[in-house]
Amino acid sequence: MTGGVLEAVRTRRSWSKVTDEAPTHAELAEFVSAAGRVADHSALRPWRLIELRGADRERLAVAIAKAEGDKKPSSKPLRAPLLIAVVASYRKSKVPRWEQEAVASGVAHMLSLLLDDAGWGVFWRTGSATRAKAVAKAHGLTKDEELLGWLYVGGKPVRTKASRRKSVDASKHLSRMPQPKKARAHKA
Template sequence: MTGALEAVRDRRSWSKVTPEAPTHGELLPLVAAAGRVADHSSLRPWRLIELRGPDRDVLGRAINKAEGHKGASTKPLRAPLLIAVVSSPRKSSKVPKWEQEAVASGVAHMLSLLLDDAGWGVFWRTGSYTRSKAVAKAHGLKKNEELLGWLYVGGKPGRGRPGHRKPVDASRFLSRLPKKDDKHQ
């Protein structure tokens, strides 16, 4: 079994993390590696935004504004580091927007695997407010960009992994093309 297979198979979401977080310098090689996902025409239609300290309060106010509430949401305070995942499509006659958004999602997932493998707890959070004007403005998004959510990153609490996760039954999800005489229901 390879290290990559083991890392992917053992991946977990850590909904609760401790106050430690990787530094900007520690993130750079992980982001560089995550950026190696399959990317038709090498457009790199994504970007990431680090949110630390008071940036999380700014986001909390934007979330509450998007939800029609006053004050600041405490959701962004659940981790010391949030990494906003932004789909930033490029003009291309060959690569449609949906494919470019898939690349950005791939970068986020790859980065979450790399962070987990480096010993950090990670949870990818989304919400209806990810596409709100207030949250987009707080992140400085351009007109063509969309926020796909945030990787919440911090230390892994305790020594062990959280509870058992049921394995995926691959035979339910992997098939062949149907033969002409096969009937689908």
């Protein structure tokens, strides 16, 4: 197998530290448009993304502190110049909630791959704050929405040594469906 997509997936990694550069809104919109092409039963598009820059990150820092019972704003949202909140926006449908959440997660993962391939550092942050009322309110979530986490995006810092994630051993995660047990011969 060859191709740009395979190579992008193989070289993807999380960047827990990023620089202060970030894609523009127009660049981000192009990536979001492409990421929205994930498999989506009934084409519900049960997701939305919220772009947080500048003061938005500071407001999130206050909301996280409130959720965690801290007096000082959290420093976490200030670790990247761009945060993208990933929201599962559930629709009334025959499609179950878990499948709709899987679509939203798929969009987030696809977006992270696209951003990484374009040269941006990305990592996905989750945690208990994603389910906190103060954080949901800060994001303007409705009763039919859940925050799945944030993609933190910035420039990739220069690395002095190569860091590569180990490949997955497919034999440990890929199997065939079990064969049925042979019927016992009936003894008369």
